[in-house]
Amino acid sequence: MSDAPVIEVERLSNAYQNWYRFSRNPTAVIGAAIVIICVLAAILAPWITPHPEHVGAAVNFRTRHLPPSGDYWFGTDNVGRDIFTRVIFGMRISLLLALVVLGTAVPMGTILGILAGYFGGWVEVLIMRVTDIALAIPPLVMALAVAAVLSPNLVNSLLAISALWWTWHTRLIYSITKQIRAQEFIEAAETLGASKFHILFREILPNCVSAIAVKTSLDCGFVILVGASLSFLGLGIQPPTPDLGTMVAQGAAFLPDYWWESVLPGSAILFVALGFNLLGDGLRDLFDVQEVR
Amino acid sequence: MEFLLFLVRRALWSLLVLFGLSVVIFTIARGMPGDPVRLALGPRASNEQVEQFRQTLGFDKPLIQQYGIYVSGLVGGDLGLSLLTKRPVSNDIRETFAATFELVLATITIAFLFGVPLGVAAARWKDKWPDNLVRLIAILSAVTPSFFLALVLQILAGYVLHILPTTGRLPPGMTFSADITGLVTLDSLLHGRLDVFGEGLRYLLLPSLALSAATMGQIARITRSSMIDVSSQDYIEASRAFGIPERVRVFKYMLRPSFVPPLTISGLEFASLIGNAFVVELVFAWPGMAAYGVRTIMQKDLNAVMGVVIVSGVFFVIVNFVIDVLVGIVDPRIRIRGRR
Numbered sequence: 001m002s003d004a005p006v007i008e009v010e011r012l013s014n015a016y017q018n019w020y021r022f023s024r025n026p027t028a029v030i031g032a033a034i035v036i037i038c039v040l041a042a043i044l045a046p047w048i049t050p051h052p053e054h055v056g057a058a059v060n061f062r063t064r065h066l067p068p069s070g071d072y073w074f075g076t077d078n079v080g081r082d083i084f085t086r087v088i089f090g091m092r093i094s095l096l097l098a099l100v101v102l103g104t105a106v107p108m109g110t111i112l113g114i115l116a117g118y119f120g121g122w123v124e125v126l127i128m129r130v131t132d133i134a135l136a137i138p139p140l141v142m143a144l145a146v147a148a149v150l151s152p153n154l155v156n157s158l159l160a161i162s163a164l165w166w167t168w169h170t171r172l173i174y175s176i177t178k179q180i181r182a183q184e185f186i187e188a189a190e191t192l193g194a195s196k197f198h199i200l201f202r203e204i205l206p207n208c209v210s211a212i213a214v215k216t217s218l219d220c221g222f223v224i225l226v227g228a229s230l231s232f233l234g235l236g237i238q239p240p241t242p243d244l245g246t247m248v249a250q251g252a253a254f255l256p257d258y259w260w261e262s263v264l265p266g267s268a269i270l271f272v273a274l275g276f277n278l279l280g281d282g283l284r285d286l287f288d289v290q291e292v293r
Numbered sequence: 294m295e296f297l298l299f300l301v302r303r304a305l306w307s308l309l310v311l312f313g314l315s316v317v318i319f320t321i322a323r324g325m326p327g328d329p330v331r332l333a334l335g336p337r338a339s340n341e342q343v344e345q346f347r348q349t350l351g352f353d354k355p356l357i358q359q360y361g362i363y364v365s366g367l368v369g370g371d372l373g374l375s376l377l378t379k380r381p382v383s384n385d386i387r388e389t390f391a392a393t394f395e396l397v398l399a400t401i402t403i404a405f406l407f408g409v410p411l412g413v414a415a416a417r418w419k420d421k422w423p424d425n426l427v428r429l430i431a432i433l434s435a436v437t438p439s440f441f442l443a444l445v446l447q448i449l450a451g452y453v454l455h456i457l458p459t460t461g462r463l464p465p466g467m468t469f470s471a472d473i474t475g476l477v478t479l480d481s482l483l484h485g486r487l488d489v490f491g492e493g494l495r496y497l498l499l500p501s502l503a504l505s506a507a508t509m510g511q512i513a514r515i516t517r518s519s520m521i522d523v524s525s526q527d528y529i530e531a532s533r534a535f536g537i538p539e540r541v542r543v544f545k546y547m548l549r550p551s552f553v554p555p556l557t558i559s560g561l562e563f564a565s566l567i568g569n570a571f572v573v574e575l576v577f578a579w580p581g582m583a584a585y586g587v588r589t590i591m592q593k594d595l596n597a598v599m600g601v602v603i604v605s606g607v608f609f610v611i612v613n614f615v616i617d618v619l620v621g622i623v624d625p626r627i628r629i630r631g632r633r
Binding site: 129130132133134135136137138139140141142144145146147148149152221222225226228229232233234235245248249252255256259262263266267269270273274277278281 | 309310313314317318321322432433435436437438439440441444445447448452453561564565567568569571572575576586587589590591593594595598599601602605606609610613
């Protein structure tokens, strides 16, 4: 009974320690700031953008191809729409993509990795061999194949990327689980008769959490890059819905004279990906998990 | 002897992955909803025509038998007929693959040429400005979409500075058939056509630079961390105590074992490199597999698309096999232990 408050204090100081170390790590703080700015901008897009009416198929030929100015921060595109507005709305698609792909890939990869690492034997052989095979297919190429068989749109691209992305998480969690498995506390839990479920998800999983967090943060950036590449190829979300990759592709037709139409949306992709990458890098230093790339 | 055993085991393993790959691709091609034959012939084809074409392609046989035919074709390099042109897919892919291969080869060369020295410099001056600079380069190169970098390079080198060509593989007027290896730069040298070689290099430079950035950053990062790991080993301390010159220590004793992680990483990274190559090729109108792949997707030419996918997968598996052999040569311990 009398222990309880002590534990509370300890936890609090632990959390505070973590926060202190986090706030002293410039990489992580800058990364987190960029991520927060992007997420907030995406959520609040209809209220903070100067020309929300330009999101759809609006046409205004009097303002077409205008360079960046006070009215149009990022200039206007070939039908006179405000590029800044469309970039902020485009963030929504990018972030949604990362959310959906990682929302399926991370749990799946984690569970498969833990199972393979803990049980060994034929479970390990089966899971890890399938993982190796899946790793041999480039996600972007897979998305192309799925787009050919079904039809080129956002959902199918999401499906294709998710179907391959778990492999990286499986490999990571597998190698961590193998290391943890050999430690005494797992043996102790087994001796005490803990259920397999308890050992897998109560003993091993918590030890993987920091690695998962780092990997997921880094992956957010990479999924956004792959998604942007897909829509650049015309296999992502279809116009007129604003999408960063599509905007770069359409703007590229007006290079080099109207450079802002492709360069500025492209910079926005870079900005989001940079945020997640810096955050992931900072978290890696913070948690000291070097096995995550 | 041990090395030979290692090679055999590695080769068998690659075969297994290839087998799995063929199953996956066959399942996607045949297991998805929709009738590829009907799609290829269009809505105006009669039922007999569809049925006849189906028989030509062997789509009327049981799935297991179809798979058998498909795999035995693959082994012989047969990727089936294009549903659209009725020409063998392997012909089209052979031509375009050579261009992609040349681009990828140049990319990897550039990535290692710049990535390894950057990583060595960062490790040598750890926590000094070279280290910070390399870290910045590595992060920026990892987060820049390759199509975006391609566009920026195109604007800078092609439109602003006018120093490099922005699209294509050779100048429009120049005729040259790369008939030995399919690589323009290599074949022009073999034919003694120095003018073609020069132009080929100029056209190759921008696309391969755009494509190499991400890999180069990764290689620099991994080289740095593995150099730092190695530098804390006892034998490095010992070599320092023996007064072996720093140059010898860094480049002979530290660099060789440090080569293993960047090599293995570049093998895994290779999948995303192929993916990015597709985008970069489109930006620079490079006549590789990407243009072919994207065109055939739009035309719903299923066999052609599957051909592109399987060639990319086989390419990946072969590259990883080669890399494992290289790693075995650089690090003898791996030959003996077997798996990495």
